[in-house]
Amino acid sequence: MGDLRLDPMTARWVIISTEKDLGPDGYDIESPVIKGGTCPFCPENEKMTPPEIDADRPTKTAVDTPGWETRTVPNKYPALKNEPGPDRQGVGMFDMMNGIGEHEVIIEDIDHDKQLADLSVEQIEKVIRVYKRRSIELGKDERFKYVLIFKNYGLAAGASLEHSHTQLISLPIIPKRVMEELECAHRYFDYKERCVFCDIAKQEIEHCHREISENDDFVAFSPFASRSPFEMHIMPKVHNPYFTDISDSEIVNFAKILKDVLMRIKVALKDAPYNFIIHTTPLNGNHGIQEYYHWHVEVMPKLSKIAGFEWGTGFYINATSPETASKILREAKV
Amino acid sequence: MGDLRLDPMTARWVIISTEKDLGPDGYDIESPVIKGGTCPFCPENEKMTPPEIDADRPTKTAVDTPGWETRTVPNKYPALKNEPGPDRQGVGMFDMMNGIGEHEVIIEDIDHDKQLADLSVEQIEKVIRVYKRRSIELGKDERFKYVLIFKNYGLAAGASLEHSHTQLISLPIIPKRVMEELECAHRYFDYKERCVFCDIAKQEIEHCHREISENDDFVAFSPFASRSPFEMHIMPKVHNPYFTDISDSEIVNFAKILKDVLMRIKVALKDAPYNFIIHTTPLNGNHGIQEYYHWHVEVMPKLSKIAGFEWGTGFYINATSPETASKILREAKV
Numbered sequence A, B: 001m002g003d004l005r006l007d008p009m010t011a012r013w014v015i016i017s018t019e020k021d022l023g024p025d026g027y028d029i030e031s032p033v034i035k036g037g038t039c040p041f042c043p044e045n046e047k048m049t050p051p052e053i054d055a056d057r058p059t060k061t062a063v064d065t066p067g068w069e070t071r072t073v074p075n076k077y078p079a080l081k082n083e084p085g086p087d088r089q090g091v092g093m094f095d096m097m098n099g100i101g102e103h104e105v106i107i108e109d110i111d112h113d114k115q116l117a118d119l120s121v122e123q124i125e126k127v128i129r130v131y132k133r134r135s136i137e138l139g140k141d142e143r144f145k146y147v148l149i150f151k152n153y154g155l156a157a158g159a160s161l162e163h164s165h166t167q168l169i170s171l172p173i174i175p176k177r178v179m180e181e182l183e184c185a186h187r188y189f190d191y192k193e194r195c196v197f198c199d200i201a202k203q204e205i206e207h208c209h210r211e212i213s214e215n216d217d218f219v220a221f222s223p224f225a226s227r228s229p230f231e232m233h234i235m236p237k238v239h240n241p242y243f244t245d246i247s248d249s250e251i252v253n254f255a256k257i258l259k260d261v262l263m264r265i266k267v268a269l270k271d272a273p274y275n276f277i278i279h280t281t282p283l284n285g286n287h288g289i290q291e292y293y294h295w296h297v298e299v300m301p302k303l304s305k306i307a308g309f310e311w312g313t314g315f316y317i318n319a320t321s322p323e324t325a326s327k328i329l330r331e332a333k334v
Helices: A121-139 A176-192 A196-207 A248-268 A308-313 A322-331 B121-138 B176-192 B196-207 B248-268 B308-313 B322-331
Strands: A003-007 A012-016 A054-056 A070-074 A089-091 A094-098 A103-107 A146-153 A165-171 A211-214 A218-221 A232-236 A274-279 A296-301 A316-318 B003-007 B012-016 B054-056 B070-074 B089-091 B094-098 B103-107 B146-153 B165-171 B211-214 B218-221 B232-236 B274-279 B296-301 B316-318
Touching (some): A070 A121, A103 A121, A121 A146, A121 A165, A176 A196, A196 A218, A218 A248, A232 A248, B054 B121, B070 B121, B121 B146, B121 B248, B176 B196, B196 B211, B211 B248, B211 B322, B248 B296
Antiparallel strands (some): A003 A012, A003 B094, A054 A070, A089 A094, A103 A165, A146 A274, A211 A218, A232 A296, A274 A296, B003 B012, B054 B070, B146 B274, B232 B296, B274 B296
């Protein structure tokens, strides 16, 4: 009928409907296409964005002009702004602070018609080096506790522009979802004296029930307690708490596995909208945190809708088992 | 620019974008219409559903025939089934149990073209009495720890059938989202020796910043740290841990405020899709739980999409402040 499965990373129960066990045709997958006017992220339109913060300009062209290979700009409609603070205060019985933070957009390529999956491994490496460079830069402000890198692809996944881009946000608090992972990983480490993420990666590689692909440095798999159909995690094989400590050779393999995973969505899941998020250790974390937290990427194709049950309970009903999902994704011709 | 606000019920931070502060026209609201063939919930089609469990049949007509006013049937595609168990077991390093539970559908009225907001207060009272009756019945199985009542209205909110209905599910575990509320409420009670929900209701009524409507027994308001635009909570004014302890006179006022709130979505938010969930105290809870937990309803109009940021962080960016939302909802002509 169905399994109730416990996610060891968050202590969240997920209902896996092994009876339905839908393939991609079981979902009404929305087109990722976003219609719009003049693209502010295309070359020649640099004046349509706020002034650039970072760019790969191999021929040393002027800022905010064409000639770039990647380009990072402040989000024109930021969720948070870098202003004095945070001033934490009470409002009656409630608590608030002003919303300080940086919110940046990384334009991944000059070509409007190429999505991240379509770029060459070399171009994806450049994008990952921007992720690393901007994360290190934003992490220098000691008021921030977290730098989050995330991508929305397609309207249904929350994107509002088509030209391929990633967002980066720095936050004055540790997000709840990351706190949950930290607490779970801490409890696991207290008991086992091992990193839960290392153990998961090792088990998925050894048993191959849910593995999708791997290379020397990374493994991609469908998590045992996947929240949503065809969810994928990409995990470094060697323990590493900070994404920003990724080495040059690891960047090559991360680019390869990221392209591989995104191509599988394109081929096996009809180019479904998706989100991915890089989870990394908070900035200026407690002593010891480096032993039990392990950076990784969560990739969520957007095939189903979040409904009342999920909102009400904080857990998820997934109509595709991760065993079936990984088989379909593994066998996709990429 | 924006506030970071802490939800005292869950310790979740929410970004409220007070700069944008969008009204209903700022969102691309999807139509709630669901196209389909023959409706299995209409009178004369009773044989299309599994055999009925409960019905209001004032003229004592036969089961699974017309003549009903409300009708409850097992979900044809249940997330969980009532079978032996739960057998909790390890799978390598992972934990699982079989997915036991009941999953029922309450058909709220015979009229295919009326939604819950359109029904008379008397008919909504009948529906609420079914909620109560079925919750009590499902709660008798000691293997279950929670009975969740939730409604999905419109395709974008996860509904798959148009004929107005509510779902009810019993679970062998306490959902994570409810555990978070319990833990927060417990910490608050430990410190203040008061119920956090009572304090919230009192403050919202006194200060009127976010109140939408009220009657003798209930208040509806936009929560201080609303996760999504135009979120509403309905809270009993008098402390009551269990929804199932709702009295006959409270049922009348609950029907009135529920209709009022749903009509405001229809009028002010262009009949937006929505979810609502009844949060109540777990079954067979710990001693003392009755003092600090307080049943309530969370109503979430579905105006925006959940994107990578929300998935990655577990907190939410809301582009409409609850102060603006409550003003718009309060002033809607219902």
